[in-house]
Amino acid sequence: xxxxxxxxxxxxxxxxxxxxxxxxxxxxxLSGVSFDVxxxxxxxxxxxxxxxxxxLLKILAGLIHPTSGHVAAFGKALTETALMEEQFNRDxxxxxxxxxxxxxxxxxxxxxxxxxxxxxxxxGLPPEEAQQRLDDVLRLLEITDLVERAPFQLSGGQKKxxxxxxxxxxxxxxxxxxEPTAALDPRTQHWLIDLIGALGEAGKTIxxxxxxxxxxxxxxxxxxxxxxxxxxxxxxxTPAILADPAALLRANLIHDHRPY
Amino acid sequence: xxxxxxxxxxxxxxxxxxxxxxxxxxxxSRVGRRRASFLERTLGDGAEVFRRAMYAxxxxxxxxxxxxxxxxxxxxxxxxxxxxALVHSPLTLVVGYAAIVAVAWAGGVPMRSFVRRVWLxxxxxxxxxxAPATLSxxxxxxxxxxxxxxxxxxxxLTRQGLxxxxxxxxxxxxxxxxxxxxxxxxxxxxxxxxxxxxxVPRIFVTIIAMAYRYLFxxxxxxxxxxxxxxxxTVRPPDHGAGDRxxxxxxxxxxxxxxxxxxxxxxxxMVARGYAGRHYALERSRFVAADVLVVxxxxxxxxxxLGVDRVLR
Ligand SMILES: Nc1ncnc2c1ncn2[C@@H]1O[C@H](COP(=O)(O)OP(=O)(O)O)[C@@H](O)[C@H]1O
Ligand SMILES: [Mg+2]
Numbered sequence: 326x327x328x329x330x331x332x333x334x335x336x337x338x339x340x341x342x343x344x345x346x347x348x349x350x351x352x353x354x355l356s357g358v359s360f361d362v363x364x365x366x367x368x369x370x371x372x373x374x375x376x377x378x379x380x381l382l383k384i385l386a387g388l389i390h391p392t393s394g395h396v397a398a399f400g401k402a403l404t405e406t407a408l409m410e411e412q413f414n415r416d417x418x419x420x421x422x423x424x425x426x427x428x429x430x431x432x433x434x435x436x437x438x439x440x441x442x443x444x445x446x447x448x449g450l451p452p453e454e455a456q457q458r459l460d461d462v463l464r465l466l467e468i469t470d471l472v473e474r475a476p477f478q479l480s481g482g483q484k485k486x487x488x489x490x491x492x493x494x495x496x497x498x499x500x501x502x503x504e505p506t507a508a509l510d511p512r513t514q515h516w517l518i519d520l521i522g523a524l525g526e527a528g529k530t531i532x533x534x535x536x537x538x539x540x541x542x543x544x545x546x547x548x549x550x551x552x553x554x555x556x557x558x559x560x561x562x563t564p565a566i567l568a569d570p571a572a573l574l575r576a577n578l579i580h581d582h583r584p585y
Numbered sequence: 586x587x588x589x590x591x592x593x594x595x596x597x598x599x600x601x602x603x604x605x606x607x608x609x610x611x612x613x614s615r616v617g618r619r620r621a622s623f624l625e626r627t628l629g630d631g632a633e634v635f636r637r638a639m640y641a642x643x644x645x646x647x648x649x650x651x652x653x654x655x656x657x658x659x660x661x662x663x664x665x666x667x668x669x670a671l672v673h674s675p676l677t678l679v680v681g682y683a684a685i686v687a688v689a690w691a692g693g694v695p696m697r698s699f700v701r702r703v704w705l706x707x708x709x710x711x712x713x714x715x716a717p718a719t720l721s722x723x724x725x726x727x728x729x730x731x732x733x734x735x736x737x738x739x740x741x742l743t744r745q746g747l748x749x750x751x752x753x754x755x756x757x758x759x760x761x762x763x764x765x766x767x768x769x770x771x772x773x774x775x776x777x778x779x780x781x782x783x784x785v786p787r788i789f790v791t792i793i794a795m796a797y798r799y800l801f802x803x804x805x806x807x808x809x810x811x812x813x814x815x816x817x818t819v820r821p822p823d824h825g826a827g828d829r830x831x832x833x834x835x836x837x838x839x840x841x842x843x844x845x846x847x848x849x850x851x852x853x854m855v856a857r858g859y860a861g862r863h864y865a866l867e868r869s870r871f872v873a874a875d876v877l878v879v880x881x882x883x884x885x886x887x888x889x890l891g892v893d894r895v896l897r
Contacts (some may be wrong), residue, residue, distance in 0.1 A: 382854065386852075386856050386874050387856075388852040388855060388856060389852075409665070411860075414858070414860065415858060416858065419860040420858065421856075421859065422856070422857075423853075425849060425852075425853055427846070427849065429805065429846065429850075430846060430849040430850050430852075430853045431850075433801065433850055434773075434774060434797050439772070443854070443857055443859075444857035444858055446864035447857055447858035447859050447860070447862070447864065448857075448858045452864075491857065492857070495857065495858075512754045562739045576863075
């Protein structure tokens with residue numbers, strides 16, 4: 326199942342070329358964006374609200390498709406047609422996990438147990454193995470006692486953990502996070518950052534959309550900065566980006582009175 | 586929107602009123618207790634009750650009914666629904682309803698909510714359609730409750746009209762009870778899985794699954810919206826035009842928001858490999874008890890129709 330065998334080390338996980346996305350033919354969300362993501366890289370997507378980060382993550386997750394431009398994943402074109410092919414769909418979905426910003430999006434089954442097992446069962450894991458993974462991931466995220474609860478009986482932080490569990494349980498190669506720490510209390514934020522760090526160290530490829538400049542250096546090696554006109558403003562190692570207030574200011578990510 | 590054009594807002598732009606402190610709380614000022622408006626109560630309670638009811642916890646290991654294979658339950662359900670639809674005597678249906686309640690009781694279904702849910706739903710479905718049919722104007726026949734006279738002839742509720750109405754109400758009650766009996770004893774996910782296994786096309790299963798999730802999004806949003814409104818309401822509710830305006834505006838936002846969230850819910854499912862199939866964590870096995878249930882349901886359907894023929 327690991328793509329290490331199939332991909333030469335140099336082959337990028339994602340190759341994005343001249344990507345443009347427009348909602349309803351009118352509202353631009355991304356314009357002329359190009360970059361690569363390599364295996365095991367930890368990439369931050371930086372940008373003010375509305376600069377197109379969530380849209381990009383959904384494109385990388387194969388949920389929506391470019392208005393123009395080209396996206397390849399694991400060396401294969403990531404198009405609607407390609408994903409209709411059952412085998413590719415299964416391979417791709419099992420390798421790429423996305424954690425949405427709003428956990429309500431992801432926590433919907435009647436119980437936490439069903440929600441977390443959902444992905445494993447969809448990918449055809451035998452119920453026994455799904456159950457085993459479920460137990461492991463519950464322990465990892467310290468939510469074993471929530472397993473029989475309904476989603477509406479969970480707090481925001483707990484929902485976030487369940488959403489995370491429902492993705493981790495599938496053991497994806499690539500994990501896309503949309504503002505993972507937003508609306509979490511500081512303790513849970515730190516816990517989550519540690520977890521993402523650990524996943525990175527375990528060799529996962531991580532793409533994370535964030536505003537949180539404080540944790541950026543710990544979390545990522547490289548940052549893509551998006552401008553408010555939806556273009557890619559900068560693509561550089563994270564320390565270099567953090568050392569360049571001018572770029573951050575141009576992206577409206579920092580305030581001139583109060584550098585982060 | 587242009588690169589680097591808009592300078593970040595500085596403190597100087599903050600309007601004066603925003604930085605002004607509010608007057609201190611007046612001691613002793615008696616503001617009557619704020620009563621929730623009718624709208625708040627009905628919508629809010631309704632949404633919450635519905636949400637809880639739909640998430641009714643199903644303990645899969647508890648009763649005999651819960652342990653049955655969902656496919657067996659669905660087949661039995663269809664057989665009995667057909668029988669109920671073909672019955673012509675209210676008496677048969679009364680006996681049938683009693684039997685359903687007895688089965689539910691034996692199967693460990695919480696009685697109070699089972700009966701209450703049925704009789705909350707039935708009037709909503711039938712009242713409007715059924716009530717006029719009881720009148721002699723609509724259904725001529727032997728008048729049992731005279732209400733008024735028209736051209737010298739007494740008019741009112743007729744025996745035939747009442748029987749016809751009873752038949753419809755009982756039919757709906759039996760059908761709803763049967764459906765509830767299945768849904769209250771089967772986890773939703775397994776029910777969808779069983780629909781697929783019985784050959785219901787995937788697109789229908791997906792639509793049902795998404796409609797169900799969408800409903801939750803909507804209910805959750807209703808609750809949130811009302812809370813947000815409550816938090817911003819300073820004056821007591823006016824129980825009138827304000828409420829109506831609010832509903833008008835709210836419905837718009839609600840549908841927009843819910844649609845957006847529902848789309849993301851679907852995307853989150855697709856991202857985890859969803860392609861219209863539902864799988865359960867527990868492997869379901871068709872055991873002797875399941876076969877028995879299907880046979881019993883078929884037999885019951887035949888008996889019901891037979892008895893009904895005699896009673897008519
Ligand atoms: N469903 C949608 N319909 C129309 N426009 C949208 C939709 N979602 C996002 N947009 C627009 O696309 C742009 C990028 O949005 P998004 O990707 O959510 O940005 P970010 O995640 O960086 O805040 C924004 O200008 C937003 O208004
Ligand atoms: Mg976003």
